[in-house]
Amino acid sequence: MIITLISDTFNVGNNGTTISAMRFAASLISRGHTVRVVACGEPGGVTGPEMYWVPELVVPIASQLAHRQNTVFGKPVREVLVDAIRGADVVHIYQPWPLGRAAERIARQLGVPAVAAFHVQPENITYNVGLGWFRPAAHLVYALLRILFYGRFSDIHCPSTFIAAQLRQHGYRARLHVISNGVGGAFRPGPARTRDDDEPFRILMVGRFSPEKRQDVLIRAARRSRHAGRIRLHFAGHGPSEKRLRRMGSKLANPAEFGYYSQEDLVDLIRGCDLYVHASDVEIEGLSCMEAFSCGLVPVISDSRRSATGQFALTPENLFRSGDPSSLAERIDHWIDDPAALETASKTYARYAELYSVDRSVKAIERVYARAGRAPDAPAGYAGRAYRLFSTAFYYAIAIPLLFLWTRVILGVRTEGVNRLPRSGGALTVCNHVHLLDSALVGLALFPRRPVFTSAPINLANRWYGALVRLLGGVAVPQTSAGLPLFFSEMELFLAQGRIVHFFPEGELKPYDTSLRDFKRGAFHLAAQARVPLVPLSIRFTPPTGVSRVFRRKPTMVIVIGEPIVPTMTDPRSDRRIRMELARRSMHALITRAA
Numbered sequence: 282m283i284i285t286l287i288s289d290t291f292n293v294g295n296n297g298t299t300i301s302a303m304r305f306a307a308s309l310i311s312r313g314h315t316v317r318v319v320a321c322g323e324p325g326g327v328t329g330p331e332m333y334w335v336p337e338l339v340v341p342i343a344s345q346l347a348h349r350q351n352t353v354f355g356k357p358v359r360e361v362l363v364d365a366i367r368g369a370d371v372v373h374i375y376q377p378w379p380l381g382r383a384a385e386r387i388a389r390q391l392g393v394p395a396v397a398a399f400h401v402q403p404e405n406i407t408y409n410v411g412l413g414w415f416r417p418a419a420h421l422v423y424a425l426l427r428i429l430f431y432g433r434f435s436d437i438h439c440p441s442t443f444i445a446a447q448l449r450q451h452g453y454r455a456r457l458h459v460i461s462n463g464v465g466g467a468f469r470p471g472p473a474r475t476r477d478d479d480e481p482f483r484i485l486m487v488g489r490f491s492p493e494k495r496q497d498v499l500i501r502a503a504r505r506s507r508h509a510g511r512i513r514l515h516f517a518g519h520g521p522s523e524k525r526l527r528r529m530g531s532k533l534a535n536p537a538e539f540g541y542y543s544q545e546d547l548v549d550l551i552r553g554c555d556l557y558v559h560a561s562d563v564e565i566e567g568l569s570c571m572e573a574f575s576c577g578l579v580p581v582i583s584d585s586r587r588s589a590t591g592q593f594a595l596t597p598e599n600l601f602r603s604g605d606p607s608s609l610a611e612r613i614d615h616w617i618d619d620p621a622a623l624e625t626a627s628k629t630y631a632r633y634a635e636l637y638s639v640d641r642s643v644k645a646i647e648r649v650y651a652r653a654g655r656a657p658d659a660p661a662g663y664a665g666r667a668y669r670l671f672s673t674a675f676y677y678a679i680a681i682p683l684l685f686l687w688t689r690v691i692l693g694v695r696t697e698g699v700n701r702l703p704r705s706g707g708a709l710t711v712c713n714h715v716h717l718l719d720s721a722l723v724g725l726a727l728f729p730r731r732p733v734f735t736s737a738p739i740n741l742a743n744r745w746y747g748a749l750v751r752l753l754g755g756v757a758v759p760q761t762s763a764g765l766p767l768f769f770s771e772m773e774l775f776l777a778q779g780r781i782v783h784f785f786p787e788g789e790l791k792p793y794d795t796s797l798r799d800f801k802r803g804a805f806h807l808a809a810q811a812r813v814p815l816v817p818l819s820i821r822f823t824p825p826t827g828v829s830r831v832f833r834r835k836p837t838m839v840i841v842i843g844e845p846i847v848p849t850m851t852d853p854r855s856d857r858r859i860r861m862e863l864a865r866r867s868m869h870a871l872i873t874r875a876a
Contacts, residue, residue, distance in 0.1 A: 282650060283315045285365050285393075287384040288375040289355040291320035292327050296352060296489065297568040298400040301440070301462035302375055306330045308463075308643040319365045319384065321355035333365040338379055346409060349521045351489075357383030369393050371650040373438070375400060377430035385433055394654030397431055397455075398438040399448060404563040404587050408493035413562070423451040431455065435657045436649055440566040442811070443589030445770075446777035449663065456657045458649050459770060462568050463639030467544060470577035470631050471552035481513035481535055482617055485554040485578065487547070487569035488561060490520030495560040495583070500529045500537065501606035502558075508617050510534045515554060517542050517569075551576040555623070556616055562603060564588040575634035577627040581612045592812070595629065595851065598622075633851040661771040662733060662756040672752050676731055680753055684721045688838075692718075696726045698842035702816060707776030708845065709808045711864055712818040713872070714785035715794055719820055722840045723783055724753070726818065732781040733772070735804075758803070769807050776811045786864075793836070795821055795872050800861055809856040814845035817864045819871035841871040 288302040306316045307329055316330040321337050338344075338356035347353055357380045366372055372388045372395040374381040381397075388395040403422035404413065412418040431437060431448075437455045439445035445457040484503070488494045496516055503512045514530060514537040523539065530537025542550060551557075557573040557580045567582075567590030574580050574593065582590050585603035594600040598615055602608035616623050664672065688694040702708075710732065712723055720734055731754060738757040741747045759768050772782050784804035791798070808815045822836035846863050850856040 282370040282647075283317070283368060284309055284650065285317040285319065285369040285372045285384075286330070286375065287319045287362075287365075287372060287381055289321050289378055289380055290352050291318055291322065291332075293351070297440075297462060297566065298375055298398075299352075300568065301400070304463060304465055304639045305373075305643060305646065308639055309647075312643065312647070317365045317369065319355070319362060319380070321353050321380070331365075333361050335361050335380065349409075349491075351519070354378050355380035359383070359387065362387045363391070366391055366393055371396060371653050373398065373646075373650070377401060377426055382430055385430070389433075395434060396436045396438060396649060396653050397434040398440075399431070399444055400440065400565060401426075402444065402563055402565040402587075405493060405565075408563060409491060413493060420451065423447070427451065427453055435655060436653050438646065438649065441589035441592065442773055442777045443592065444565050446774040449660065449771075449774050450778060452666070454657065454660060454663065456767065457660075457770065457774070458645070459773075460645045460649070461571070461637050461642050462566055463642030464568075464571050464575045464634060464637050465544075465639055467548055468551070468572045468575040468634075470627075471548075474553070476555075482508060482511045482556070483513050483515060483554040484556045484558055484613065485515045485517065485551060485573065486558045486560065487517040487573065488559075489518050490516070490522040490526055492522060493561060493563040494520075494522075495562055495604065496522070496526050497529060498560040498583075498604060498606050498609060499558050500526070500533065502609035502613060503533055503537075505606055505610040506617075507610075507614050511617070512613070513538070515550060516540075517547060517550060547572075548576065551578050554578055556581065556613065558609065558613075559583060559590050560609065561585070561588055561590065564590045566590070567593065571634065571637050574630040575637070577631040579616065579623055579626045579630055581609065581616070593633075595626075595633065599626075629851060636851070636853075658767075661759075661768050662775065663771070672754070673731070675752055676754070677729075681725070681728060684725055688718060688721060688725060692838065694722060694725075694838045694840065696722075696840050696842070699726065701842050701844055702727060702730070703814055703845060705779060707779050707811065707813045708781050708816055709776065709804060709811070709813055710781055710783045710816045710818055711786050711800075711804050711868070712783070712840075713795065713797060713820055713868060714787045714790045715820050715822075716792060716838065717790070718838075719785070719790075720753075720783075722820060722838065723818060726840045726842060727781055727783075730781050732783045733775050734783050735772070735785075765803070769803070769810065772807055773811045776807075776813050782807070786861075793822060795819075797865060797869055797872070800865060802857065802861065805857045805861040805864070806853075808860060809848070809853040812848045812856075814847050815860050815864060816845045817843040817867040817871065819843070819868045821872045821874075841874070843867040843871050 290299045309316050318330045319333045335355045335358045338354040375398045403419040407418045439459050440462050442459050445459050513535040516539045519541045557578040559570040559582045562585045570590050582594050583603045584591050584600045601612045734755045735758050736755040740750050741757045786800040786804045787798045820840050849859045
């Protein structure tokens with residue numbers, strides 16, 4: 282294939298977007314593709330891709346802010362863009378600035394399919410203009426980017442599920458392809474090293490020195506740690522906050538060290554440290570964190586709701602409360618106090634990093650390129666804001682009260698184990714499929730949380746009640762295997778938004794049959810990919826007792842919520858297999874347990 286990449290900056294390893302473009306270009310060339318790159322700069326100094334250079338576009342105020350972040354805007358020179366795009370099989374546009382917008386127009390005129398990448402998180406913009414505290418400002422930027430640029434594309438490359446979920450929430454209807462930026466092969470564990478007892482415990486943080494990265498939280502945490510006298514902080518990067526951070530770091534027991542490193546020197550620095558901290562409030566993926574744990578450095582990550590990097594926390598000890606130095610100090614002390622656990626976690630993370638190699642990412646983006654340009658289907662479960670508001674109001678104000686009256690008061694249904702349900706965050710629930718009302722029972726058992734129900738397409742297509750199924754949160758499972766990848770991607774976005782997604786893993790309904798049938802793997806595949814808790818539920822039947830025996834002929838239903846089953850392995854296939862078996866055992870125990 283002939284692939285044209287449009288990136289305002291290239292061959293300058295100072296930010297994740299540029300590094301991603303450079304790595305993708307090199308890997309695509311190594312796989313036999315021809316790669317053309319349009320970027321701002323002067324000829325020379327780049328080997329590999331065919332370079333098409335454009336001058337800098339100076340935009341008052343905006344260019345000044347861009348320079349502070351070590352980036353520039355490329356001037357859209359039509360002749361250069363036409364030469365780079367004509368004859369290409371696909372155009373991959375990295376930024377939504379004037380150069381990218383012009384490239385999209387020219388690609389459309391020349392009949393070349395174009396793919397957009399979403400690397401510019403709106404919160405990065407609002408933080409750097411002093412509006413990080415004002416959430417509506419970020420919502421406005423999401424809307425403007427969709428209207429002015431991303432709404433023109435059928436395919437958008439998203440580096441993380443987190444940012445894809447944000448786009449879907451903000452009305453982006455394109456196909457969203459979650460593909461990591463990927464980690465280069467140079468980032469891998471080094472030789473085992475021994476450390477002297479009097480050697481400082483070295484903690485690393487890599488990233489631009491700017492307000493949203495929150496290096497200040499790490500400095501304050503080091504000061505509060507019980508081991509403050511042993512800790513030495515290392516900060517790799519540069520940026521507008523460097524002077525302030527240097528002043529803060531100089532007051533520590535062991536003054537913090539700051540520097541800007543080549544890739545080779547950065548790898549050596551990572552291998553020489555003992556712990557990695559990622560304190561950023563805003564992050565679209567967290568490439569520096571990925572590079573660190575690829576070298577075996579155990580991370581401690583902010584749980585910020587505006588950051589995707591928390592997805593890499595394999596245990597609670599790898600997370601701390603966003604912006605809280607005391608919480609971070611507690612986590613640092615935990616790892617210092619338990620060197621054996623730190624060593625074990627280091628090996629686990631080095632294996633986990635194999636899922637994020639740049640080679641895997643490039644193979645995934647090749648599949649996107651091969652299918653680019655097709656009109657997108659309506660995303661599974663997607664609804665506009667007005668419909669979402671109406672369906673939410675209908676669910677809580679009408680459906681839930683009526684279902685409660687019918688099932689609890691008239692039918693005598695009971696729920697057990699409500700306190701076991703996670704109160705927040707994405708989760709996947711599974712239940713045996715034994716009654717026409719079992720979806721209603723699950724919805725009531727999970728209240729006040731509102732689940733997304735996966736359903737056979739026939740239920741949503743029914744002309745009598747199909748609209749009601751959709752209104753109550755039903756989403757059709759594709760009937761063909763070709764539609765399953767995008768379906769699971771959309772369900773993963775619901776989980777990333779903190780929703781509950783429900784499956785009946787037995788597939789078809791078999792009334793009053795509580796003998797568990799064979800499970801389909803889809804639910805467990807999704808739980809493993811999304812790394813969310815899996816909550817087993819079971820419906821069992823008990824004979825009517827007391828006065829109810831007079832007017833009830835059929836058994837009374839009891840829905841029981843089991844203990845959540847958290848991810849067990851870093852390998853999705855192993856996790857899927859193990860949790861499917863654990864869920865089966867749990868559901869069987871819930872069914873057979875005495876009432």
